[in-house]
Amino acid sequence: SFTSYAICRHRLMDIGVAVRNILIRGTTGLALAVGILIPFAAHFWVFQGTGHVLEQIIFITGITLVFALYLQRFEKAVAHFVDHRIFRGRYDHETALVRFGNDLMKTYGREEIAALAVRQIPIILQADGMAVYLPEQDGSGYRLAASSGSEAAERPELLQATDTVVQRVASEHDRLFREEVEYGLSPGAGGEALVKRFIEQRAVLMMPLVSQDRTVGMLFLGEKTNDNVYSWDDLQLLDALMSQIAFALDNARLYEQILESQKLYGTILSHMQRGVLAVDAGLKITTVNNTMAELFACDRENVVGKRADDQFPVLAEMLSDTLKFRRNQKAKEVVIIRDGHEFPCECETSFMLDSQNQVSGAVIVCQDLTERKRLEEQMRRMDRLASVGTLAAGIAHEIKNPLVSIQTFAQLLPMRYEDAEFRDGFGGVVRNEIERINHLIRDLLNFASPMPREMGEVNVEDLCERALTLLGNEIKQNSVTVIRDFDKKAKTVFGDTEQLYQVFLNVLQNAIQAMDGEQPHEIRITTRPSPKQDGLGGVREYLQIRFRDTGSGIDADHLGRIFDPFYSTRENGSGLGLSICHGILKNHGAEIDVQSTPASGTVFTFFLPVSPRTETVTARAEK
Numbered sequence: 001s002f003t004s005y006a007i008c009r010h011r012l013m014d015i016g017v018a019v020r021n022i023l024i025r026g027t028t029g030l031a032l033a034v035g036i037l038i039p040f041a042a043h044f045w046v047f048q049g050t051g052h053v054l055e056q057i058i059f060i061t062g063i064t065l066v067f068a069l070y071l072q073r074f075e076k077a078v079a080h081f082v083d084h085r086i087f088r089g090r091y092d093h094e095t096a097l098v099r100f101g102n103d104l105m106k107t108y109g110r111e112e113i114a115a116l117a118v119r120q121i122p123i124i125l126q127a128d129g130m131a132v133y134l135p136e137q138d139g140s141g142y143r144l145a146a147s148s149g150s151e152a153a154e155r156p157e158l159l160q161a162t163d164t165v166v167q168r169v170a171s172e173h174d175r176l177f178r179e180e181v182e183y184g185l186s187p188g189a190g191g192e193a194l195v196k197r198f199i200e201q202r203a204v205l206m207m208p209l210v211s212q213d214r215t216v217g218m219l220f221l222g223e224k225t226n227d228n229v230y231s232w233d234d235l236q237l238l239d240a241l242m243s244q245i246a247f248a249l250d251n252a253r254l255y256e257q258i259l260e261s262q263k264l265y266g267t268i269l270s271h272m273q274r275g276v277l278a279v280d281a282g283l284k285i286t287t288v289n290n291t292m293a294e295l296f297a298c299d300r301e302n303v304v305g306k307r308a309d310d311q312f313p314v315l316a317e318m319l320s321d322t323l324k325f326r327r328n329q330k331a332k333e334v335v336i337i338r339d340g341h342e343f344p345c346e347c348e349t350s351f352m353l354d355s356q357n358q359v360s361g362a363v364i365v366c367q368d369l370t371e372r373k374r375l376e377e378q379m380r381r382m383d384r385l386a387s388v389g390t391l392a393a394g395i396a397h398e399i400k401n402p403l404v405s406i407q408t409f410a411q412l413l414p415m416r417y418e419d420a421e422f423r424d425g426f427g428g429v430v431r432n433e434i435e436r437i438n439h440l441i442r443d444l445l446n447f448a449s450p451m452p453r454e455m456g457e458v459n460v461e462d463l464c465e466r467a468l469t470l471l472g473n474e475i476k477q478n479s480v481t482v483i484r485d486f487d488k489k490a491k492t493v494f495g496d497t498e499q500l501y502q503v504f505l506n507v508l509q510n511a512i513q514a515m516d517g518e519q520p521h522e523i524r525i526t527t528r529p530s531p532k533q534d535g536l537g538g539v540r541e542y543l544q545i546r547f548r549d550t551g552s553g554i555d556a557d558h559l560g561r562i563f564d565p566f567y568s569t570r571e572n573g574s575g576l577g578l579s580i581c582h583g584i585l586k587n588h589g590a591e592i593d594v595q596s597t598p599a600s601g602t603v604f605t606f607f608l609p610v611s612p613r614t615e616t617v618t619a620r621a622e623k
Contacts, residue, residue: 114145211250402433514551
């Protein structure tokens with residue numbers, strides 16, 4: 001019983017294996033015997049047995065050496081003859097593997113590899129057809145890639161992921177015979193479903209294609225055409241062939257992924273609105289997209305492979321620094337001169353690392369700022385135009401009362417010209433009203449046309465102390481306590497000293513004037529560093545300046561309009577102070593946040609940039 005089981009389990013009933021070995025070994029032995037007897041007979045016939053013992057030893061040694069050198073080649077030749085003439089190439093493992101491997105090396109693509117397998121393997125193993133299934137990218141199952149045989153058209157196109165045979169392959173990664181499933185020799189559930197799948201495939205053997213513990217496909221092999229079973233030699237040959245196919249399929253999959261990645265990479269680059277230039281560690285240009293070529297008016301095909309310092313000298317300086325110091329550079333403004341016209345361009349760099357974590361190159365990304373600056377200027381113009389109506393109404397309201405006073409004086413002056421008291425009293429009123437109108441016009445001009453900025457490093461702490469000194473009398477009269485909480489390390493911002501002083505003075509003055517009631521009168525000034533994302537993937541340093549007061553606060557209905565021109569909650573306020581401050585801060589690239597609670601106080605928070613956003617250099621682009 002054990003012997004019978006072993007014969008069936010390990011396919012030992014194929015007498016062809018024994019016959020083949022007997023033929024090869026017998027032919028080799030017979031040739032060896034003949035090859036030795038003939039020289040001995042010739043030696044005896046020539047020397048008639050009179051040769052010396054030393055001559056006979058030398059002769060025998062020479063014959064032995066000759067056969068030792070050529071016996072293995074002779075045995076291979078005999079095996080090749082037996083395999084090709086008697087067994088018709090069935091056991092020519094080496095030739096089959098070499099020929100199939102050579103054909104496989106010339107084949108690209110998983111579909112082509114599958115087609116080669118179903119075309120050659122059935123011939124090598126004398127099988128009645130074969131089918132190769134490859135996994136779907138979405139993991140939904142395995143799709144038929146290629147098939148051969150008399151009933152190839154009847155095989156299913158798709159094996160779902162829930163299919164029993166697919167789940168069996170995923171769990172065990174081992175070949176499966178139809179007989180083993182039918183007779184219960186293969187453990188596992190779903191025997192009837194597996195047998196049904198074998199019948200559908202017209203197959204007796206299913207084998208997964210595994211590469212690096214990853215199933216890259218599966219094949220179904222039909223019965224032998226000579227009514228034999230698959231011998232152990234067949235399975236060894238099949239294992240060798242399958243390992244080649246699995247390795248080739250895995251490489252083809254990786255190659256397809258690389259091609260898809262390159263295609264996606266190329267599509268993204270070609271459609272980017274930003275210019276991209278990549279160089280290797282030696283500053284040799286490797287990639288230029290269409291936008292970059294348009295920015296610098298160059299032919300991208302001609303510049304690839306050339307040095308960046310020859311084609312883009314200014315950009316090459318930034319790239320060289322990035323490669324040298326392994327440090328990404330934040331946005332920098334480059335003024336490009338092309339065809340006699342200048343336009344601004346914002347550039348930033350990043351270095352690239354290889355698999356060994358070594359710097360392999362750098363990339364620079366550039367964006368044309370012409371349209372952005374034009375839109376910003378247009379938005380500023382539209383904001384000013386939108387406020388014309390508000391300005392007109394505010395001007396009419398503010399000038400109306402002074403004009404009434406002046407008109408009244410002008411009407412009464414002819415009748416009461418001799419009245420010195422009238423002239424002196426009313427003259428003072430007119431002068432005050434004219435000064436009021438003059439002050440209004442001056443504020444209006446400051447609002448409409450901000451003063452030219454003299455940008456530089458500004459010490460915020462000194463600026464606040466300067467404003468507090470000027471407001472010292474008001475602070476003392478209103479019994480206001482000023483608490484200073486300045487950061488000792490972060491003190492400076494980038495801006496115009498006089499304009500920022502105007503902002504701080506206005507905010508502090510409003511805070512003092514808001515102090516009323518019996519609550520403690522207190523102003524707290526706080527400065528803190530506050531880094532923020534710059535929208536370009538980097539971080540920009542800001543200084544947070546906070547003015548907190550304990551005044552009457554601002555109602556929620558009024559809070560959204562405090563920066564509108566001529567909007568004021570104070571009786572004698574012009575409503576232009578905070579509007580001017582808002583314009584100054586926006587021109588400085590600052591962010592503004594205002595929070596207020598009635599009867600509890602107001603908090604003004606400004607985020608001012610510590611350094612300029614861009615540095616300007618010049619690059620020339622000539623056609």
